[in-house]
Amino acid sequence: MSITIKDVEHVANLARLELSEQEKEQFNGQLNAILKYAEKLNELHTDDVEPTSHVLPVYNVMRDDVIKPSVSNETALRNAPDEDDGQFKVPAVLE
Amino acid sequence: MALFDLRLQDVHSKLRTKELSALDLVESSYAQIAKTDESVKAFLTLNEEGARKAAAELDGALQAGGEQGLLFGLPAGIKDNIVTEGITTTCASQFLRNYDPIYDASVVKKLKSAQSITIGKLNLDEFAMGGSNENSSFFPTRNPWNTDYVPGGSSGGSAASVAAGQVYFSLGSDTGGSIRQPAAYCGIVGLKPTYGLVSRFGLVAFASSLDQIGPLTKNVEDSAYVLQAIAGYDPSDSTSANVEIPDYVSALSGDVKGLRIGVPKEYMGAGIDPAVKEAVLAALKQFESLGATWEEVSMPHTEYAVATYYLLASSEASSNLARFDGVRYGVRAENPDNLIDLYRKSRSQGFGPEVKRRIMLGTYALSSGYYDAYYLKAQKVRTLIKQDFDNVFKDFDLIIGPTAPTTAFRIGEQVGDPLTMYLNDICTIPVSLAGVPAISVPCGFADGMPIGLQIIGKAFDERTVLRAAHAYEQHTEHHKQRPQL
Numbered sequence: 405m406s407i408t409i410k411d412v413e414h415v416a417n418l419a420r421l422e423l424s425e426q427e428k429e430q431f432n433g434q435l436n437a438i439l440k441y442a443e444k445l446n447e448l449h450t451d452d453v454e455p456t457s458h459v460l461p462v463y464n465v466m467r468d469d470v471i472k473p474s475v476s477n478e479t480a481l482r483n484a485p486d487e488d489d490g491q492f493k494v495p496a497v498l499e
Numbered sequence: 500m501a502l503f504d505l506r507l508q509d510v511h512s513k514l515r516t517k518e519l520s521a522l523d524l525v526e527s528s529y530a531q532i533a534k535t536d537e538s539v540k541a542f543l544t545l546n547e548e549g550a551r552k553a554a555a556e557l558d559g560a561l562q563a564g565g566e567q568g569l570l571f572g573l574p575a576g577i578k579d580n581i582v583t584e585g586i587t588t589t590c591a592s593q594f595l596r597n598y599d600p601i602y603d604a605s606v607v608k609k610l611k612s613a614q615s616i617t618i619g620k621l622n623l624d625e626f627a628m629g630g631s632n633e634n635s636s637f638f639p640t641r642n643p644w645n646t647d648y649v650p651g652g653s654s655g656g657s658a659a660s661v662a663a664g665q666v667y668f669s670l671g672s673d674t675g676g677s678i679r680q681p682a683a684y685c686g687i688v689g690l691k692p693t694y695g696l697v698s699r700f701g702l703v704a705f706a707s708s709l710d711q712i713g714p715l716t717k718n719v720e721d722s723a724y725v726l727q728a729i730a731g732y733d734p735s736d737s738t739s740a741n742v743e744i745p746d747y748v749s750a751l752s753g754d755v756k757g758l759r760i761g762v763p764k765e766y767m768g769a770g771i772d773p774a775v776k777e778a779v780l781a782a783l784k785q786f787e788s789l790g791a792t793w794e795e796v797s798m799p800h801t802e803y804a805v806a807t808y809y810l811l812a813s814s815e816a817s818s819n820l821a822r823f824d825g826v827r828y829g830v831r832a833e834n835p836d837n838l839i840d841l842y843r844k845s846r847s848q849g850f851g852p853e854v855k856r857r858i859m860l861g862t863y864a865l866s867s868g869y870y871d872a873y874y875l876k877a878q879k880v881r882t883l884i885k886q887d888f889d890n891v892f893k894d895f896d897l898i899i900g901p902t903a904p905t906t907a908f909r910i911g912e913q914v915g916d917p918l919t920m921y922l923n924d925i926c927t928i929p930v931s932l933a934g935v936p937a938i939s940v941p942c943g944f945a946d947g948m949p950i951g952l953q954i955i956g957k958a959f960d961e962r963t964v965l966r967a968a969h970a971y972e973q974h975t976e977h978h979k980q981r982p983q984l
Contacts, residue, residue: 419862422847455878459934465737483828
């Protein structure tokens with residue numbers, strides 16, 4: 405399996421990245437090299453192996469539904485690049 | 500003897516007898532930073548005003564006869580991917596260059612209650628992605644043993660600042676070796692605890708199933724003290740382990756008689772520098788003379804660990820880093836066409852090349868049509884790698900090998916070749932995938948650069964890891980060497 409420039413563009417779009425032509429070329433080569441190396445994993449038969457997503461036996465963690473202090477509106481907006489009327493401001497979503 | 504070479508208990512007794520004050524310790528830290536950081540470049544941000552204020556408060560409390568916390572007065576450096584309220588936290592990324600956290604990470608709260616003093620924030624590879632510190636978007640940190648060499652990474656600033664005597668200890672984070680490998684390269688002690696032992700709340704997430712915070716120190720005793728202060732269950736971290744925390748310091752008995760050590764042949768084979776191998780074998784001889792036994796074992800899936808790790812860690816990273824969208828914090832691109840364009844432009848301007856590369860790799864591995872072939876396959880191989888550890892630990896108490904295949908390399912030597920860079924982590928990555936604890940301790944030098952010995956233990960058996968590391972250290976002088984700066 406080999407990645408093309410078109411694949412790179414598709415993945416960049418999924419990842420919400422805008423790449424220059426030079427970056428596309430570079431990532432195309434590097435990702436192909438890394439994925440080629442990763443094909444090494446196909447040497448192993450894993451049909452009967454359970455996947456490990458987590459090493460500890462920790463499952464859904466619940467907490468009691470009690471009200472606790474939360475951050476103030478002002479604090480929550482402390483790092484906002486743009487704000488208006490106590491809310492994060494973004495470009496219009498709907499035309 | 501430098502102030503920071505004093506044992507913790509000696510520092511504390513000098514504080515009690517007023518021979519020394521917390522403010523003296525803080526001033527000593529900033530004096531050493533002023534003297535050495537122009538060449539080492541470990542710090543991104545200093546907390547001078549805050550540290551002096553905290554020291555004065557501690558001195559006042561001691562005067563008033565208050566209790567001394569476990570790490571009372573000790574100057575600490577914090578890796579800059581651990582959030583600190585009121586102190587800029589950048590992750591060494593342009594994306595967060597002005598980020599002002601609204602809370603303290605749980606480990607920072609724990610350090611505050613143990614009464615150490617935050618000196619400043621330490622450099623890293625951007626978002627902890629890298630093994631040399633060259634991926635910092637600000638500047639690379641340099642190895643105190645030779646400033647033409649990398650300090651390792653990603654906790655390179657954390658390791659270099661301890662090696663340079665700028666702080667008493669530091670905190671780092673380890674995803675695939677990011678505490679142990681820089682500790683090895685800089686000739687200090689670095690401990691990656693069992694996954695889940697130390698809360699990750701407030702650690703900017705890279706790969707959530709692997710990330711773990713741990714101490715970087717000059718010796719094993721300090722490592723035990725810092726671990727004691729930061730370990731423990733935290734309801735704010737849903738992956739935090741709810742286990743009882745033992746006494747780590749009392750584990751340092753000096754006795755390793757009867758300990759059974761497995762030495763994986765895969766950790767000592769091709770690609771391992773002969774000088775590193777020789778130093779590890781000499782350490783094993785030392786353990787033998789102390790009454791431990793060792794034999795060669797096989798961990799047959801070791802060679803698959805690096806590929807497994809890069810697929811899993813990059814996949815998790817691509818998901819975790821989706822939060823950096825330019826809306827709530829961080830940089831926001833000017834004049835976007837629409838909301839999607841705002842995300843795209845902000846991320847593209849804010850992230851450096853290695854971060855983009857891993858997001859791309861991870862997004863690809865998780866994308867429709869490739870998920871089974873890459874991500875799921877890697878999760879299955881992770882199971883096999885973990886089983887290698889389970890099998891060896893049926894018959895052995897510890898696994899020992901090198902921390903890294905070589906000593907530190909020159910700055911610039913491996914830039915542009917990500918795959919070679921990734922292979923530097925071949926000895927640390929399997930341990931991260933298995934989630935077990937491991938420590939790197941100094942075990943020699945090759946051409947003037949330090950070598951690290953990796954001691955790996957069973958899950959939550961940090962006591963045995965620390966005991967063995969400490970016993971070894973008591974019979975060697977490597978950890979007492981200091982770089983000339």
